[in-house]
Structure formats: structure tokens, C-alpha cells
Amino acid sequence: MNTPDENIPAIYDNVSFGLVVTDPGLAIRLWNRGAARLYGATAQEMIGKPLLDIVPADHRALALRHFRAAVLQKKSSEFEVPHRGPKGESQFLAITISPLLDDAGTCTGLCADVRDISRRVVLEKQVVTHRTMAALGTLSGSVAHHFNNLLGGIATSVDFALATSEPAAIRRALQFTAESVARAAKITQSLLAFAEGDTQRDERAEFDTVVRRYLDERRAELDERHIHLILEQQAIPILPVPVRRVRTMLSHLIDNAVEAMPNGGELRVQMFPKNRTIRLAVLDTGMGVSRDQLERLFEPFFTTKHALGNEHVGLGLAVVHGVVRELNGTVNVDSDLGKGTHIEIRLPFPGSS
Numbered sequence: 083m084n085t086p087d088e089n090i091p092a093i094y095d096n097v098s099f100g101l102v103v104t105d106p107g108l109a110i111r112l113w114n115r116g117a118a119r120l121y122g123a124t125a126q127e128m129i130g131k132p133l134l135d136i137v138p139a140d141h142r143a144l145a146l147r148h149f150r151a152a153v154l155q156k157k158s159s160e161f162e163v164p165h166r167g168p169k170g171e172s173q174f175l176a177i178t179i180s181p182l183l184d185d186a187g188t189c190t191g192l193c194a195d196v197r198d199i200s201r202r203v204v205l206e207k208q209v210v211t212h213r214t215m216a217a218l219g220t221l222s223g224s225v226a227h228h229f230n231n232l233l234g235g236i237a238t239s240v241d242f243a244l245a246t247s248e249p250a251a252i253r254r255a256l257q258f259t260a261e262s263v264a265r266a267a268k269i270t271q272s273l274l275a276f277a278e279g280d281t282q283r284d285e286r287a288e289f290d291t292v293v294r295r296y297l298d299e300r301r302a303e304l305d306e307r308h309i310h311l312i313l314e315q316q317a318i319p320i321l322p323v324p325v326r327r328v329r330t331m332l333s334h335l336i337d338n339a340v341e342a343m344p345n346g347g348e349l350r351v352q353m354f355p356k357n358r359t360i361r362l363a364v365l366d367t368g369m370g371v372s373r374d375q376l377e378r379l380f381e382p383f384f385t386t387k388h389a390l391g392n393e394h395v396g397l398g399l400a401v402v403h404g405v406v407r408e409l410n411g412t413v414n415v416d417s418d419l420g421k422g423t424h425i426e427i428r429l430p431f432p433g434s435s
Contacts, residue, residue, distance in 0.1 A: 369420065
């Protein structure tokens, strides 16, 4: 009868995934049947070869980082690589690297757990494609709706102007037409800012200077609306930013906060460094947004403001998202109904990757 220790090689060989073990020099010394199936190579062919051979050439720099982390930091980690199967089929492999430690805590080699995740990757791509197409369908419908309304109004105004000889009526029709065209242009510019960034030339200035000047310009208006503006700031690194685009971003952020506090309140703006980023936070004490709407706030044409009785296109936070993305930053929002909204933007320090 075999002892438990004698059964270990059989267990290694019969697990369903690939299992590869190395010596301290990272040469392969165990290659189970699962690895042989995945790579189409026998143990005799692979024993003694470097562990790096199981990784495609263009992913070996990534693999080396994981190997070093396992040896030096004694830390397990996982990475994914494309792979060409034994029959030439395209696959994706997930490789988990773990250190093998002796009783003294010394690394005596590495263990690689290799699994075929091709089906999972395909399903994830299908889900992403489905969501993308659904989002494009919603966006297309919203664009068509808004432009159909604008063009319908323009056509009615032009027909009215052509049917009358009264100068005042013609001027009113032309004024309405001009306003509708301007509105259409604003929607188009906002969509461009969301989708690919504004490519127009823009002067640059330091980020904190742009923020302070913009808030100073809005302070009197906020006072009239009984909104108490508080700026909390610490010294931040010099970060040149496109002035017009950042002002547009700030305009949407402040406008949203103002509209959420029709009876006044407190608007707090914070700007300080944190974890190699510049953090800009805008916090209001307004009506807030329900949890089920949070994940949609950055979608173009999504708005929660119909209840205010105003006509809102719903592009404000989409534009904010586009500008922040152009600056290689991130934006997050948190909100509670009746308590207010907290929007946080983080921009990387100059020179940060």
C-alpha cells in the first residue's frame, strides 16, 4: 500500500491543470500531464529548460516581473497570456506563480499553475460587445431624438418666416433658428469632448491657478443663490492644463452642484496631493442621486434633472469624463438622496505613468 508521500507524484500528474515546478535557478524539474496537454510537449522535452520558455516571447518581460516578485517578495501572483495550442488553436492561459519555501523561509524554486481560460475570455468579450452595442444604440437614439426636435423647430420657424411679411415675426423666427443651431453645435461639441477630446488649440496654465480663478468668478453668483463656497487647498505640483477645457469641466461640476441646491447650501471644493495624484473634490449638500442611478451618471444624455422643470440634455458629466480622460485622470462620484453628492477627480503628477 502506498504512503501519502508516495502518492504525491501521481496527484501532481492527475490534476486537471498544468503544473510546473522549478529548481532555485528556475529550471523546470516537474512537468505534469496537464502541462503536456496544454503545451504539446512531454516532460522529457521540458525538464531542465528555463521556466520562461512557457511564456510567449512578447510577454516575457511581464513574466519576469512576476517571477522576481515570487522570489524576492515571496508573493504569489497571476498573469494572462495568449497561447498557440498544440493543434495551432488560439488560446488564453492564466499562469499563477507561487514561491516554494523551505522551513527557513528560503525560496527553493517556483510553482506555476497553468489553466486554459479561453472560454472565459471569449464570454467576457461577448459581454463587452453586447454592452457596447447596447450603449451605442441608446446613444444613437438620444442623438436622433434631440436633433429631430431641434430640426423640427428650425423647420417650423423657417416655414413661418417664409409665410409672413411682418418684420418682427421674421426676426423672432430667425432668433429661434439661431438659438436652435447654437444648441445643436453645443451638443456636437460636448459629444466630441466626451468621445475623443477637444482638438482645438488651447492656452495652458497651472491647474490650481485655473481652479482658483474660476471659483473666484463664480463666488458672487453663488452668494446670491445662498450657496456658501469653501475652498480647501494644499500645495500641489505644477501641472499645466488646457485652460478652456478645464474651465468647461469646472463649469459643469459647479452648475450641477448649484442646480442640486435650489434653496442654497454648502459647496466645498478640495484640492490637494494624494498618492502621486492631484485630488480635486467637489462636495455639495444638495438633493443627491439614488444609488441605482450612480453608475449611469457619466452616460451621454442621461439626466436626473427632469424633476426640476428644466430642459437638460444630460451631457455635463459626460463632458467632465471626457476632459478628465484626456488628462489621463479618473473621476468617481458618490451620492446619497437628501444628503448631497461627492465628485472626486484624480490627475497624475507630472511625469507619472
